[in-house]
Amino acid sequence: MKRVIAVANQKGGVGKTTTAVNLAASFVAMRRRVLLIDMDPQGNATAGCGIDKNAIARGSCEVLLGECTALEAVCATSTALAVLPTNQDLTSAEVRLLMSGEQREQRLRRALEPIRSDYDLILIDCPPALNMLAVNALVAADSVLIPMQCEYYALEGLSALVATIDQIRATANPALVIEGILRTMYDPRNNLSSEVSAQLLMHFGTSVFRTVVPRNVRLAEAPSFGKSALAHDPDSRGALAYLALAGEMLRREEELRDTAMMRA
Numbered sequence: 001m002k003r004v005i006a007v008a009n010q011k012g013g014v015g016k017t018t019t020a021v022n023l024a025a026s027f028v029a030m031r032r033r034v035l036l037i038d039m040d041p042q043g044n045a046t047a048g049c050g051i052d053k054n055a056i057a058r059g060s061c062e063v064l065l066g067e068c069t070a071l072e073a074v075c076a077t078s079t080a081l082a083v084l085p086t087n088q089d090l091t092s093a094e095v096r097l098l099m100s101g102e103q104r105e106q107r108l109r110r111a112l113e114p115i116r117s118d119y120d121l122i123l124i125d126c127p128p129a130l131n132m133l134a135v136n137a138l139v140a141a142d143s144v145l146i147p148m149q150c151e152y153y154a155l156e157g158l159s160a161l162v163a164t165i166d167q168i169r170a171t172a173n174p175a176l177v178i179e180g181i182l183r184t185m186y187d188p189r190n191n192l193s194s195e196v197s198a199q200l201l202m203h204f205g206t207s208v209f210r211t212v213v214p215r216n217v218r219l220a221e222a223p224s225f226g227k228s229a230l231a232h233d234p235d236s237r238g239a240l241a242y243l244a245l246a247g248e249m250l251r252r253e254e255e256l257r258d259t260a261m262m263r264a
Contacts, residue, residue: 004112004122005179006141009148010164011157012128015184018219019147020125021048022239025228026246028081032120035074038086039108039133041094045125046085049077050226053087060086061093063111064136070111079231082119090133097132104132105172109140130164138168143179147213150183150196180252182245184213211245213238 007020017040024036038045039060043053058073063084075083097104112122124137138144144165148154158181169176181204187193200208213219219238222229229239 002117002120003143004116004124004141005143005145006124006126006134006137007145007147008126008134008137008161009146009154009157010128010130010134010161011148011154014149014154015147015182015213016128017044017048017125018223019145019182019184019213019242020045020123021223022219022228022230022242023145023246024081024121024123025079025230026242027121028079029230029243030246030250033080033082033118035082035084035115035119035122037084037108037122037124037137039090039124039137040127041086041088041090041133042127043085043087043090044223046083046087047226048223048228049081049083049085051075051077051083051085053085056085056087056089059089060084060108061089064090064093064107064133065096066107070115074115079228094132097136105135105139108136112140130160135168135172138165138176139172141173141176143177145179145182147182147184148200149185150190150193150200152192152196155196155199178207179249180209181207182209182211182213185215186212187215209245209248211241211248213241213245216241 007016009016024034027034046053058068062068063070063073073084075085077083126134126137148158183197214237216236216238218233218236219229222232225232229236233239
């Protein structure tokens with residue numbers, strides 16, 4: 001794959017970190033080399049991978065500020081997943097970035113250049129805001145995966161995010177594309193979920209993943225054990241949904257490659 005994907009949505013509570021952690025675990029299960037980067041000062045992705053965020057000596061904060069390299073800050077986990085962790089210190093990094101000079105939005109991109117080829121996939125868990133940390137993630141990424149809950153407020157937030165992606169593409173990262181829109185916490189018994197899902201399909205078509213992540217207790221409780229749902233309960237509906245999503249992403253990539261070859 002050799003791609004950097006930002007998992008982003010400025011609205012909180014849509015399953016963004018859950019998606020980043022569990023999608024990373026799913027690709028690891030498929031024997032891909034994966035790096036998960038935590039760019040949210042809350043450090044939930046870090047804790048969800050079993051890393052004590054309060055004991056971090058080096059993380060994404062130090063990498064952004066140039067105090068260490070990305071290679072020096074990457075942590076191993078009990079699985080084959082590599083993690084660039086973070087904690088509340090990242091908030092101070094954002095403030096210092098805002099006060100810094102030119103190319104402050106390029107810090108993460110430049111930091112990842114020496115290690116990009118070491119991984120098949122790099123996933124970036126973005127903060128739930130369109131701030132300098134999120135901008136760094138979007139500038140560093142090849143594509144954006146957008147998790148969203150099927151509710152009307154989420155639709156409004158999606159429009160703002162798409163506008164931001166267009167702005168980043170126009171000013172700093174012309175190759176940035178939308179990887180796909182993922183419907184999360186989906187309940188088919190809820191009429192509103194079905195209505196919003198239908199609107200998404202109507203407006204965004206094939207950009208919406210066929211895979212739908214259902215509401216699932218195992219997904220919700222896995223972080224308290226410092227595990228992905230796949231490690232916590234591999235037979236749960238949540239774990240299987242993220243495995244299906246990883247498979248769908250790989251199939252999409254193969255289809256695009258085949259189409260490109262046919263045109264050539």
